[in-house]
Amino acid sequence: MGKPDLELVARLEEKAVDIRKQLIEMTYAIGHAHLGGSLSLCDVAVALYYHFLRFDPQNPKDPDRDRLILSKGHCGCLFYNIFADLGMYTKEELYNGYNRIGGRFGQHPNRKYIEGFEASTGSLGHGLSLAVGFAFSGRMDRANWRVYCITGDGELNEGSNWEAIMFAGHHRFGNLVAIVDRNKIQGNGWTEETVRLEPLADKWEAFGWDVINVEDGNDMEQIVDVLGSLPPVDPVTPRRPICIILNTVKGKGVAFMENEPKWHAGGLSAEKKDECLRLIEQSRKVRR
Amino acid sequence: MAQETFQFFSLIEKMSAREVYGKKLAEIGKTNDRIVVLTADLMRSNKTGDFMKAHPDRFFNIGIAEQNMMGIAAGLALDGKLPFVSTMATFATMRACEQVRTDICYANLPVRIVATHGGLTTGAGPTHYGQEDLAIMRSLPNMTVIAPGDPNQIGKVVEASIEWEGPMYIRIGRGGEPVVYKEDYTYEIGKSITVREGDHITLIATGSIVFYAVAAAEMLAAEGIRARVIDMHTIKPLDRQAVIKAAKETGAIVTAEDHNIYGGLGSAVAEVLAEEGLACKFRRLGIPDLFAGYGEPEYLYHLYGYDAEGICSAAKALL
Numbered sequence: 001m002g003k004p005d006l007e008l009v010a011r012l013e014e015k016a017v018d019i020r021k022q023l024i025e026m027t028y029a030i031g032h033a034h035l036g037g038s039l040s041l042c043d044v045a046v047a048l049y050y051h052f053l054r055f056d057p058q059n060p061k062d063p064d065r066d067r068l069i070l071s072k073g074h075c076g077c078l079f080y081n082i083f084a085d086l087g088m089y090t091k092e093e094l095y096n097g098y099n100r101i102g103g104r105f106g107q108h109p110n111r112k113y114i115e116g117f118e119a120s121t122g123s124l125g126h127g128l129s130l131a132v133g134f135a136f137s138g139r140m141d142r143a144n145w146r147v148y149c150i151t152g153d154g155e156l157n158e159g160s161n162w163e164a165i166m167f168a169g170h171h172r173f174g175n176l177v178a179i180v181d182r183n184k185i186q187g188n189g190w191t192e193e194t195v196r197l198e199p200l201a202d203k204w205e206a207f208g209w210d211v212i213n214v215e216d217g218n219d220m221e222q223i224v225d226v227l228g229s230l231p232p233v234d235p236v237t238p239r240r241p242i243c244i245i246l247n248t249v250k251g252k253g254v255a256f257m258e259n260e261p262k263w264h265a266g267g268l269s270a271e272k273k274d275e276c277l278r279l280i281e282q283s284r285k286v287r288r
Numbered sequence: 289m290a291q292e293t294f295q296f297f298s299l300i301e302k303m304s305a306r307e308v309y310g311k312k313l314a315e316i317g318k319t320n321d322r323i324v325v326l327t328a329d330l331m332r333s334n335k336t337g338d339f340m341k342a343h344p345d346r347f348f349n350i351g352i353a354e355q356n357m358m359g360i361a362a363g364l365a366l367d368g369k370l371p372f373v374s375t376m377a378t379f380a381t382m383r384a385c386e387q388v389r390t391d392i393c394y395a396n397l398p399v400r401i402v403a404t405h406g407g408l409t410t411g412a413g414p415t416h417y418g419q420e421d422l423a424i425m426r427s428l429p430n431m432t433v434i435a436p437g438d439p440n441q442i443g444k445v446v447e448a449s450i451e452w453e454g455p456m457y458i459r460i461g462r463g464g465e466p467v468v469y470k471e472d473y474t475y476e477i478g479k480s481i482t483v484r485e486g487d488h489i490t491l492i493a494t495g496s497i498v499f500y501a502v503a504a505a506e507m508l509a510a511e512g513i514r515a516r517v518i519d520m521h522t523i524k525p526l527d528r529q530a531v532i533k534a535a536k537e538t539g540a541i542v543t544a545e546d547h548n549i550y551g552g553l554g555s556a557v558a559e560v561l562a563e564e565g566l567a568c569k570f571r572r573l574g575i576p577d578l579f580a581g582y583g584e585p586e587y588l589y590h591l592y593g594y595d596a597e598g599i600c601s602a603a604k605a606l607l
Contacts, residue, residue, distance in 0.1 A: 067367070069363075110394075111366075111395065112395070112396075118366060119362070119363070119366055119391070119395065120390075120394055120395050122390075123386060123390045126359055126387065126390065126391055128359075129355065129356045129357075129358070129359020129360050129362075129363065129387070129391070130359050130360075130362055130363040130366065130391060131363060132356070132359070132360050132363060133359065133360040133361060133362060133363015133364040133365075133366065133367065134363045134364075134366065134367050135363075136324075136348065136360060136363070136364055137363065137364050137367035137368070137369055138367070140324070140345060140346060140369075159355075160355040160356060160359070160387070163351075163353035163355060163356035164356050164359065164360075166351075166353075167350060167351065167353065167356055167360075
């Protein structure tokens with residue numbers, strides 16, 4: 001791995017702070033969001049949409065785009081804010097249309113209403129199979145775009161994932177990258193106390209994947225390093241698919257939410273919102 | 289509504305819908321490169337081997353993993369492909385039910401689920417019977433539900449499916465089902481076929497039971513009862529007009545299907561009658577809400593009263 005472009009890292013870090021603040025503002029405005037998992041995922045999502053993903057918000061259905069499947073559809077709200085920030089719609093439209101009759105923005109995203117989403121997700125354990133379908137399609141078409149699938153760690157409890165992981169490993173879809181948001185907390189508590197996932201990397205490897213373990217999945221330098229080092233997609237030659245395990249912190253950026261299972265989802269009072277914004281802004285200063 | 293009437297031949301010719309399906313798929317796959325075919329380790333059973341040989345890059349044996357297969361099919365369809373997905377009816381509709389619902393139906397994707405071994409046709413016992421599939425699939429928004437009226441009809445269904453929007457559930461038998469149609473005819477999704485005209489009673493059947501309804505009508509004819517026979521190959525969207533017409537013109541309807549009496553064809557027809565406020569003698573035949581026993585389908589159809597004899601006696605009891 002080469003030396004990451006520090007200017008790029010700084011730009012993406014700034015953007016991640018902005019998006020975190022927008023996420024907090026939205027949660028306050030609409031009253032409910034899956035905050036914890038959105039905050040843990042925020043940095044890699046920003047890195048993808050503001051640099052690495054071949055994606056044009058003006059032309060979101062470009063046939064040559066990279067495909068990103070959000071298996072953890074609960075965190076659609078993070079992407080709602082990213083797409084608003086990219087100018088695909090206004091913030092007002094998002095706030096007025098979230099979970100409302102006639103609105104486009106459900107708690108879980110529907111691809112029919114928002115073009116940035118490749119699939120309508122929300123039921124856990126579905127994304128990897130969908131991504132394999134895209135990978136199959138790309139291979140058939142000899143295309144050089146990539147399929148990313150973002151999964152939570154808790155959702156790896158679902159057996160359907162392992163059907164897809166086994167299949168993709170066997171068929172060596174080199175155009176497929178899975179990103180696991182390893183924040184170690186699921187709905188009712190810690191993953192390792194619920195149904196143990198570790199040794200998680202060994203499991204993926206045993207199923208035929210190359211695994212990249214990112215020690216701090218909220219550190220932009222490490223994220224840029226790993227996403228920048230992915231091998232180019234070769235549509236002809238099969239190779240092992242890649243799994244990036246991002247060791248993240250649930251609730252990242254807001255100290256009182258970090259590693260706190262109770263901040264999985266919920267709303268914010270005006271006071272809490274202001275505190276969140278202050279803490280996130282502080283994290284910007286620390287980075288500088 | 290002008291409908292053709294077909295001559296019924298008592299000389300029974302049997303065919304395998306799975307064979308017809310496999311051949312048709314390989315044929316249209318030549319000209320339509322969007323078609324991809326998936327099976328859950330039932331290639332021999334689903335008869336998709338011809339397609340695999342002709343188009344190996346568009347064929348995948350997913351393994352014994354129906355949930356994964358439905359998800360992959362959805363991903364392929366999201367990327368513009370036209371997937372034909374095959375496994376047994378029971379696994380397609382129950383093991384992978386949520387993937388069918390959420391990945392395929394919610395996104396309204398053109399995935400064609402061709403489910404074999406529908407009803408009690410497997411002879412493999414309750415674990416392999418598909419006796420709830422029509423009810424389950426009928427309750428999924430966007431889903432079209434079809435059970436071809438004879439083994440050759442699947443070819444016409446596959447042809448018609450190319451231009452049909454949204455997901456389709458197409459249920460066929462194990463194979464060796466009798467042929468109903470001797471002559472060629474026009475097939476349209478959602479439009480029933482009146483196989484035989486009659487004005488005393490109407491027998492509405494679907495899938496492999498259409499043959500037995502026609503045979504029952506012959507038995508009734510010998511006793512002077514003129515029974516109309518409708519091949520209700522499309523269970524959703526249902527041909528409501530044909531039901532309304534049958535109720536008004538014949539005043540008595542018997543439905544027959546190789547499926548639990550709850551939730552399938554009989555329920556769909558009953559809904560129309562109730563909603564239209566039509567007073568009509570009515571009886572549903574099918575599996576009487578139990579896990580069917582072991583045996584060949586012909587025996588079981590007789591046991592549960594929806595073979596020709598069963599349909600005939602139910603019709604007479606109704607009149």
